[in-house]
Amino acid sequence: MQFEVWAPQAGRVTLHCEGATRALERDPERSGWWWGEAEAGDGTRYGFALDDGPVLPDPRSRRQPDGPDGLSAVVEHERYAWRTRWAGRPLPGAVLYELHVGTYTPEGTLDAAAARLDHLVELGITHVELMPLCPFPGRHGWGYEGVSLWAVHEPYGGPEALKRFVDRAHELGLGVVLDVVHNHLGPSGNYLPVFGPYFTDTHHTPWGSAVNLDAPGSDEVRAYLLGSALSWLRDYRIDGLRLDAVHALADTRACHFLEELSTTVDALAAELGRPLFLIAESDLNDPRLIT
Incomplete structure (x- = not known):
């Protein structure tokens, strides 16, 4: 390998x-x-x-079995046998349910949450929006201090459990949206600055230095974020991404990162033959973010 x-x-x-x-x-x-x-x-x-x-750990780690500070583990996504043939569920007219895996059930796992998805169908929910799933220190958290942007928090069940969750949701006709955080990483277990210029002091956010989207080295940082987004949509069959606080994505390039992400996701949707979508959270009331 x-x-x-x-x-x-x-x-x-x-x-x-x-x-x-x-x-x-x-x-x-x-x-x-x-x-x-x-x-x-x-x-x-x-x-x-x-x-x-x-x-x-590998910045592009697909699994952190011992948490953010431990060794990475190889994940062969093709080993999972998907049960459903999913054509997608478009966003217009959606009724979303925001779900925090750690508190949705007493067990706080993806498998336990999957076993209770039928309750959401009975409520008339069309899409489940999962709060952030990337690894963070400890067992409990909201997910907004995550690191290892290609991996799933191990206490929730890891990558296989997420696939089983998505499989069950699709079996019930539910679309799955994932909340992703590209504007910062958590303070503990974030080793990206050791590897390269993933952050820049040119811009600042409420969490410190901004993710490097337009300074030297930003081509690779953008590719890192794009690759993470595509992995959720392709490898886990997620239907859409909810982008956290996009107003904190400082980018002075002619082609803003959000535009590049949107174009890339559209291309993947055409390749897969099913609808994919992005939902952006913004404090700017920018009409360009509305489609």
């Missing part, structure tokens, strides 16, 4: 995989990228060490 990581400021990068180490090579075709191969499969634990630093 090939492993790769963007670490433009590192002098060397070492892959730690199931107790073995391997020095990664610079990618001659992609500036700042390192890559290497190692024997691995679904569930394999791994991490990266930059120069003489500690072993850190």
Whole structure:
């Protein structure tokens, strides 16, 4: 299996995989990228060490079985056998139910929540909006201090549990919306600044330095966020994303990140042959955000 990581400021990068180490090579075709191969499969634990630093989780980790500070784990999404053939459910006319996995049931898991989705159907709900699912320290939280933007909070059940939840929702005719946070990461377990210029002091947010969308290195940061968004929609069959506080996405480029995200999601919808949508939360009352 090939492993790769963007670490433009590192002098060397070492892959730690199931107790073995391997020095990664610079990618001659992609500036700042390192890559290497190692024997691995679904569930394999791994991490990266930059120069003489500690072993850190993969910024693009698909699973953090031991929390944000632990090693990453390989996830082979194609192993999951989907039960439903889902054509999608468009947003117009929707009746949404905002669901916090940790408090929706006594168990606080995705599997327990999936077992009670029939109650929402009886209420006339058409779409379930899941509050943020990315990993955060500890077991309990609202999700807005998440890190590892490609992974699912392990106490909720991890990636397989989310797929089972979506499968059950679609089986009942419910669309699934996921609340995603691109404007900041939580203060604990956020190792992105060690790897590269994921944040910039050019702009500031209520949570500190802004996510780097327009300063040097921002091409890769934008690709990181776009890849995360597409993974939720493609790998987990989520129907739409609710974008948290987009007014805090400072971007002076000619093509704003939100426009690029919208175009990218439209292209994926055409490829998959089912409707996908974005919902933006904004304090600016900007008419350009309304379609």
